[in-house]
Amino acid sequence: MSKITNEELLQRVTAQFGKNVTNVTDPYGLLTVETSREQIIDVLSWLKADAQLQFIYLTDITAIHYPEIEGKEVGVIYHVHSLVNNIRIRIKVFLAEGDVNIPTATTVWNGANWMERETYDFFGVNFTGHPDLRRILNVDDMTVYPMRKEFPLEDPNRVDKKDYFFGR
């Protein structure tokens, strides 16, 4: 299917970035690497600009919250797709909870704009340099980041959903 294999892709990536790319895995056949926030824009723009790889298509940006992993609580996850070679790569950057700043990818793709706004809205990741970093799906005056694990699904102070109302 794909014109280059994960191994070849990984070779190219490590040849370019060496030790800046760590934790290489390929769960379910999708090459996954981890990098730092200092390197992420370099990695993304190199992947996009490289004449052989041509990762021109940004599939998705999202985040994940691991409250128990100290110093790496918030992960920002990029899925990038090379349409020419038909291969995908997943790139992760982990940030500490107190310092969730990461440079914006809107400089590489216009489409990153709303994906980053959504990630900011739900995880509070601050994409520095983003042209319009506002909440997108939630109300503007919300004070929390609802997809973080400490945020409960329902307001614990609600009284209208207590079990005794339902005879339980």
Next chain:
Amino acid sequence: MQNFPTYSDNDLQSELSTLNLGPTHPATHGVFQNVLQLDGERIVSGVSTIGYIHRAFEKIAEHRPFYQITPLTDRLNYCSAPINNMGWHMTVEKLLGIQTPKRVDYLRIIIMELSRIADHIVCNGVLGVDTGAFTGFLYMMEHREAIYEIFEEVCGSRLTTNIGRIGGFERNFNDIAFEKTRKFLVNFRVALAEFESLFNRNRIFVDRTKGVAAVTPEMALSYSWSGPILRATGVDYDVRAMNPYCSYEDFDFEVPVGTSGDVYDRFLVRNEEMKQSMRLIEQALAKVEKEDPNIFHADVPEYYLPPKEEVYNNMEALIYHFKIVMGEVKTPVGEVYHSVEGANGELGFYLVNDGGRSPYRLHFRRPSFINYQMYAPMSRGMLLSDAIINMSSLNVIAGELDA
């Protein structure tokens, strides 16, 4: 992207007016708000506000066992809910390592392609309505009804289907379902030809749509567009062809592409896709006949609910039933990204599992959300009436936009 109004200091200028288009505007077919700055009828700038029907599906999904997430996916793109259902089932199957039998794959393709047709019918019909032609919409609705009757026959519901289960279908297709599908193919072919003859060379329609909101492939790719609107710009990216899932590799079909990326091309691409979908359904019907008619799910007792009679009379089945319903089944730790070609583009599911009863994190890559972000920038310089039909042809579904 074009027709920017140019003024010199000597021109007579009136002040700009602000128009609040939405959130509930009859011309926008859904909950979309755009605050537009208008100079006469030309849009000078616009800001999209979304999230009016945000229901926190990703958060809810972290609290539900896998099989209870299917009804959430229904409510993403509710015009083609079965594609979302199947996409989610296939994501979980990929995580669990379930290999579905060929007959299940073919039945799934029948259902997915039918819902793709249903979605395109609505989009192209509404595009006709917005340009002033109600007839085509009304003619096509009859056939969407026929599709919904097929869904009803297979799963009992029509719009938000919750169709299929992890591993296959909840029950086998009956003869009426196949009969109705065959009948649909015969009738719809005629109706689609009629629909095309109503629009394709209709002077008013072509004048209203040709050259409107034309997008270059570079812009479309930069904004991560996918689906028919990306293919209308000439990029042949279709998940079904590039990363075949659900045995699409066994089928013979073409990926229609446009050239100019305008509203007219999107219309033509969707019409052509409906024809390709009919081809796929025909092939699938022929292939299903060669398979064992009693197979409609994979043999995975740990994840697929046993038949009710066995639950009442058989200890093992009762245990499995209990474990599945309570969400006590073991699931592998891992992360998986699976995407299907939804009616609007690449519908992706990014699932991170920690082995618990519900996903640790589930993210929907929703094509409507990503496709819609170019709407405000591309409306700049457009006539208001063109912006309306541009929105119709993007086929943004509010449920998928806001998740």
